[in-house]
Amino acid sequence: xxxxxxxxxxxxxxxxxxxxxxxxxxxxxxxxxxxxxxxxxxxxxxxxxxxxxxxxxxxxxxxxxxxxxxxxxxxxxxxxxxxxxxxxxxxxxxxxxxxxxxxxxxxxxxxx
Amino acid sequence: xxxxxxxxxxxxxxxxxxxxxxxxxxxxxxxxxxxxxxxxxxxxxxxxxxxxxxxxxxxxxxxxxxxxxxxxxxxxxxxxxxxxxxxxxxxxxxxxxxxxxxxxxxxxxxxxx
Numbered sequence: 001x002x003x004x005x006x007x008x009x010x011x012x013x014x015x016x017x018x019x020x021x022x023x024x025x026x027x028x029x030x031x032x033x034x035x036x037x038x039x040x041x042x043x044x045x046x047x048x049x050x051x052x053x054x055x056x057x058x059x060x061x062x063x064x065x066x067x068x069x070x071x072x073x074x075x076x077x078x079x080x081x082x083x084x085x086x087x088x089x090x091x092x093x094x095x096x097x098x099x100x101x102x103x104x105x106x107x108x109x110x111x112x
Numbered sequence: 113x114x115x116x117x118x119x120x121x122x123x124x125x126x127x128x129x130x131x132x133x134x135x136x137x138x139x140x141x142x143x144x145x146x147x148x149x150x151x152x153x154x155x156x157x158x159x160x161x162x163x164x165x166x167x168x169x170x171x172x173x174x175x176x177x178x179x180x181x182x183x184x185x186x187x188x189x190x191x192x193x194x195x196x197x198x199x200x201x202x203x204x205x206x207x208x209x210x211x212x213x214x215x216x217x218x219x220x221x222x223x224x225x
Contacts, residue, residue, distance in 0.1 A: 045216075088155065099168060099170075
């Protein structure tokens with residue numbers, strides 16, 4: 001059965017800390033791995049990763065994929081209170097239509 | 113910047129009633145999806161739609177559910193006879209390509225009483 005597992009489930013840090021969020025997966029026909037940030041409602045797109053070892057960066061956020069070990073990490077440096085959200089990992093399953101399989105998310109709370 | 117929109121933002125309905133959730137995907141996108149998220153649980157795939165046909169559906173998407181693209185812009189999810197367990201946030205998403213990034217709408221929170 002396809003699954004995506006995220007850890008930790010929740011995390012509380014102080015502003016300025018660096019956090020690492022983990023996502024491991026087992027998918028029959030892997031196409032890509034995506035990270036989303038979910039605040040009040042809809043997931044907003046952060047990164048799409050398709051190749052191992054290539055870091056994607058956007059400001060203080062970065063992510064990398066390891067297709068051999070079947071995991072990805074999302075790093076946030078110098079965290080701010082605005083980073084407080086649920087971070088979702090989704091894996092795109094290419095068998096059939098390219099549906100996403102989501103993990104349960106990591107709830108990050110950044111304290112001032 | 114183009115975005116996926118959904119209406120209504122909130123809907124409260126009685127068990128057994130029909131509801132229609134509406135989505136307007138990004139205009140040049142060709143692939144459409146519905147997901148749901150029960151409170152406190154993970155986002156789950158319901159159905160994907162392309163070229164006026166369902167491409168794939170999950171086991172959640174039973175005979176009570178249907179999707180339609182009634183015109184060139186709207187994409188709807190109908191629940192024929194709502195159950196208490198249908199209470200959830202329903203997200204619409206769209207993508208340009210089959211393997212392209214999916215962009216999500218703001219969601220419709222459905223509460224079935």
